[in-house]
Amino acid sequence: MASQQAWMNNLFTNTGSSSFTEFVRGYAPEMLPGTREALPAPVGDQIPHATTIVAVTCAGGVVMAGDRRATSGNMISNRDIEKVFRTDEYSCMGIAGTASTGIEMARLYQVELEHYEKLEGRSLSTEGKANRLATFVRNNLGAAMQGLVVVPIFAAYDERLDGGRIFGYDVGGGPYEHQPYHSIGSGSIFARGSLKKLYRENSAPDEAVLMVLQALYDAADDDSATGGPDVTRRIWPVVAVITADGYRRLPDEEIASVVEGMLAARMIDPDGPTAPLR
Amino acid sequence: MPFPYASPEQIMRDRAEYARKGIARGRSVVVVQYADGILLVAPNPSKALHKISEIYDRIGFAAVGRYNEFETLRQAGIRYADVNGYNYNRKDVTARALANVYASQLGMIFTDSIKALEVEIVVAEVGEGPEQDQIYRLTFDGSVFDEQGMAVIGGQSDAVATRLKERYRVGAPLGEALDAALSALTEPGGERPSAGQLEVAVLDRNREHRKFLRLSGPRLERLLSEAKPSTPESPLTEPAEPTTGEGGPKPPPTAPDGDIDTGSEPPL
Numbered sequence: 319m320a321s322q323q324a325w326m327n328n329l330f331t332n333t334g335s336s337s338f339t340e341f342v343r344g345y346a347p348e349m350l351p352g353t354r355e356a357l358p359a360p361v362g363d364q365i366p367h368a369t370t371i372v373a374v375t376c377a378g379g380v381v382m383a384g385d386r387r388a389t390s391g392n393m394i395s396n397r398d399i400e401k402v403f404r405t406d407e408y409s410c411m412g413i414a415g416t417a418s419t420g421i422e423m424a425r426l427y428q429v430e431l432e433h434y435e436k437l438e439g440r441s442l443s444t445e446g447k448a449n450r451l452a453t454f455v456r457n458n459l460g461a462a463m464q465g466l467v468v469v470p471i472f473a474a475y476d477e478r479l480d481g482g483r484i485f486g487y488d489v490g491g492g493p494y495e496h497q498p499y500h501s502i503g504s505g506s507i508f509a510r511g512s513l514k515k516l517y518r519e520n521s522a523p524d525e526a527v528l529m530v531l532q533a534l535y536d537a538a539d540d541d542s543a544t545g546g547p548d549v550t551r552r553i554w555p556v557v558a559v560i561t562a563d564g565y566r567r568l569p570d571e572e573i574a575s576v577v578e579g580m581l582a583a584r585m586i587d588p589d590g591p592t593a594p595l596r
Numbered sequence: 597m598p599f600p601y602a603s604p605e606q607i608m609r610d611r612a613e614y615a616r617k618g619i620a621r622g623r624s625v626v627v628v629q630y631a632d633g634i635l636l637v638a639p640n641p642s643k644a645l646h647k648i649s650e651i652y653d654r655i656g657f658a659a660v661g662r663y664n665e666f667e668t669l670r671q672a673g674i675r676y677a678d679v680n681g682y683n684y685n686r687k688d689v690t691a692r693a694l695a696n697v698y699a700s701q702l703g704m705i706f707t708d709s710i711k712a713l714e715v716e717i718v719v720a721e722v723g724e725g726p727e728q729d730q731i732y733r734l735t736f737d738g739s740v741f742d743e744q745g746m747a748v749i750g751g752q753s754d755a756v757a758t759r760l761k762e763r764y765r766v767g768a769p770l771g772e773a774l775d776a777a778l779s780a781l782t783e784p785g786g787e788r789p790s791a792g793q794l795e796v797a798v799l800d801r802n803r804e805h806r807k808f809l810r811l812s813g814p815r816l817e818r819l820l821s822e823a824k825p826s827t828p829e830s831p832l833t834e835p836a837e838p839t840t841g842e843g844g845p846k847p848p849p850t851a852p853d854g855d856i857d858t859g860s861e862p863p864l
Contacts, residue, residue, distance in 0.1 A: 325679060326676075326697075329672040329697070329701075330668060330672045330701060332671075335788045338675075338678055338679075338682075341675055341679075342679065343835075346679065349683060402782065407805075410814075425682065426682065429678050431679050432678070432806075433674065436649070436651070437671055437674055439644070439649075441645065462621070549859075
């Protein structure tokens with residue numbers, strides 16, 4: 319069969335590695351990002367950018383949330399993009415930077431974790447997962463220099479610690495562990511400032527959800543590339559909660575009720591809750 | 597020294613005979629449909645060397661025979677599924693396509709190599725509803741059988757399949773299906789394997805994301821106590837309709853020949 323791909327001939331070869339990426343790089347490198355030819359000119363400005371993601375740890379887990387806006391320069395190119403991805407039962411990642419490259423990275427990373435788990439019969443350790451993602455980011459450095467920058471954020475429930483962990487990256491890789499909260503993307507400065515005042519240690523997951531929604535609202539308030547909750551179209555941030563019970567993306571109705579409560583309070587006090595002065 | 601002449605027919609027969617004997621030496625593995633999906637049961641005291649595995653979101657794998665040989669097949673199946681799912685979409689990975697990949701590999705090895713793979717495998721896919729469930733059985737020579745509702749591989753598969761048909765009921769809940777599978781795997785008068793001696797997994801269509809779930813520890817203990825044999829002699833329910841793959845007019849290609857293990861020795 320002429321259309322039979324070359325990698326099909328190597329399915330039964332023992333590659334000596336449980337990595338999906340290693341296998342594909344060996345036998346079907348054209349599928350991988352980062353192996354494509356260099357672009358004649360940087361294109362970063364013309365491709366939609368994904369913006370703010372926030373993550374906070376809570377009692378027995380971690381919560382991650384992302385707004386729904388993608389921008390190309392001054393234009394909103396997408397108002398309902400999703401930037402928080404489930405990567406396995408106990409972890410998720412969010413992306414900031416070039417949306418298409420980030421989505422591709424998340425998709426590949428998802429397969430990478432699952433592939434290892436199925437072949438080895440065990441999941442990678444949380445550190446192992448975080449390191450693996452660092453390699454992906456590092457491999458994207460060439461593309462990043464041409465404007466296709468992706469900076470992810472990784473959050474996981476760690477079984478050994480029975481708690482949530484958050485890892486950040488830069489264009490060269492990482493990971494950098496952040497406790498107890500972290501934010502990435504264009505609105506991250508405002509989100510982090512907001513979390514600094516709102517974060518409470520050992521909060522219940524539903525309180526942490528309110529924290530991240532408040533932080534995203536504050537980011538959208540001051541950063542034009544971050545989208546606030548779209549009340550007319552009923553487009554809400556994506557919120558994921560990971561605990562010992564696994565990954566759960568909150569259904570829209572649940573987020574809607576929290577957001578509507580928050581908006582009602584902001585109608586009276588537009589700057590949101592205030593922290594005590596001393 | 598010149599080799600004595602052997603006809604191609606004789607060579608193929610010898611190869612098939614060799615493979616059949618190897619496969620019949622172990623214990624049987626049962627794959628059976630139940631109300632919410634597909635149940636896979638293997639007597640296997642090892643916690644590390646699996647006979648049952650997840651391939652993809654909706655696809656499970658069960659095997660008997662030589663461990664190193666079916667492990668290679670399992671890994672290849674995972675690679676095949678993951679590459680296709682990544683290249684296209686997760687929905688585009690199907691048991692049918694995977695069964696074809698396995699069939700061509702098994703068939704090629706059977707004709708080209710000095711020794712056929714001593715394995716028999718099942719590729720099962722759970723669908724949106726019971727009508728879309730698929731169970732494919734593949735033998736050492738690359739033959740594919742589209743099984744209806746249940747499949748038995750390895751060991752004394754004929755005897756096990758007969759016992760399974762006596763108790764199996766279409767649309768049975770998990771406990772009942774497990775009971776039927778265990779009765780089938782237990783020789784008449786024999787003792788049922790305990791939780792520690794069993795490898796049990798389900799492809800549960802009601803699960804999110806990945807449908808494959810291993811049942812072990814307290815969860816399996818609980819299920820086993822629910823599935824206690826009430827009266828082993830009398831089947832509780834109507835026997836299922838005879839299926840096309842097993843018990844048809846022509847004997848399945850794994851029918852054990854000659855001196856074989858009765859299933860009372862430790863599995864491979």
